Amino acid sequence: MTYQWVDCGRDVVSRRYDRIAKFIPLFDWLFFVPWDLRRKAVGKMRLSRGDSVLEIGCGPGAFALLACQAGARKVYAIDSEEIVHFARELAAANGFGDRMQFIESDSRKTDLPERVNVIVSDIRGSLPFFGHAIAAIEDARQRFLAPGGRLIPQLDTLKVVVIEAGDFYSKLVSPWLHAASDLNLSPSLPLLLNGSYSGHFNNDQLISEPQTWTVLDYSASAKSSAALA
Numbered sequence: 001m002t003y004q005w006v007d008c009g010r011d012v013v014s015r016r017y018d019r020i021a022k023f024i025p026l027f028d029w030l031f032f033v034p035w036d037l038r039r040k041a042v043g044k045m046r047l048s049r050g051d052s053v054l055e056i057g058c059g060p061g062a063f064a065l066l067a068c069q070a071g072a073r074k075v076y077a078i079d080s081e082e083i084v085h086f087a088r089e090l091a092a093a094n095g096f097g098d099r100m101q102f103i104e105s106d107s108r109k110t111d112l113p114e115r116v117n118v119i120v121s122d123i124r125g126s127l128p129f130f131g132h133a134i135a136a137i138e139d140a141r142q143r144f145l146a147p148g149g150r151l152i153p154q155l156d157t158l159k160v161v162v163i164e165a166g167d168f169y170s171k172l173v174s175p176w177l178h179a180a181s182d183l184n185l186s187p188s189l190p191l192l193l194n195g196s197y198s199g200h201f202n203n204d205q206l207i208s209e210p211q212t213w214t215v216l217d218y219s220a221s222a223k224s225s226a227a228l229a
């Protein structure tokens with residue numbers, strides 16, 4: 001077989017890239033979270049005959065697919081992004097199309113025809129406090145979970161630790177300290193330094209023992225435990 005280089009031109013390539021760019025992190029996520037871990041989470045659903053499942057923020061629909069494979073009677077999969085249509089194709093390719101229903105919407109703005117036995121969600125970023133994850137899970141628990149139903153995850157344990165991260169700190173503050181030499185931008189520092197940021201740090205940057213900050217229990221009202229934290 002011979003391959004021929006097709007020069008599509010910059011505009012064509014850039015249009016194609018723009019179309020798929022927003023989904024790239026989701027596909028990364030699909031392969032980044034090991035399938036064994038996903039199957040373990042689905043095992044914790046303890047699905048019985050007749051159970052229904054809701055996945056909030058299904059992305060390409062991996063948990064939903066595995067729940068269907070594990071025997072769920074019905075699986076609802078919601079995502080606010082168009083990726084949900086790819087999830088539908090994936091379900092059809094695996095013969096689960098008739099047992100799965102895909103909804104493109106924010107979960108807080110949609111309804112389901114029934115309450116479900118299990119709600120699975122992987123919608124937080126680095127921290128559950130980012131975005132609206134806690135509010136969305138709380139809303140789903142109240143409106144969609146059947147009595148005695150299960151939430152995956154049920155708990156999030158947040159740990160805190162003091163770190164030494166000079167480079168991270170400099171990158172954060174230097175634009176404000178040095179960008180405009182004729183202006184004093186230092187009043188912005190308290191605001192900047194009291195924000196939340198994500199980063200990757202090594203064990204040797206930890207300068208205290210990790211401590212549990214709070215445990216969010218989604219089966220109670222995580223909203224209220226978050227407010228207490």
Ligand SMILES: C[S@@+](CC[C@H](N)C(=O)[O-])C[C@H]1O[C@@H](n2cnc3c(N)ncnc32)[C@H](O)[C@@H]1O
Nearest residue numbers: 030057058059079080081105106107122123136
């Ligand atoms: C990190 S991805 C996870 C994708 C998928 N669950 C997986 O494990 O591969 C989070 C997805 O949740 C969606 N999302 C977050 N909050 C949502 C909400 N309240 N309703 C619908 N979709 C939501 C985002 O659009 C995004 O596609």
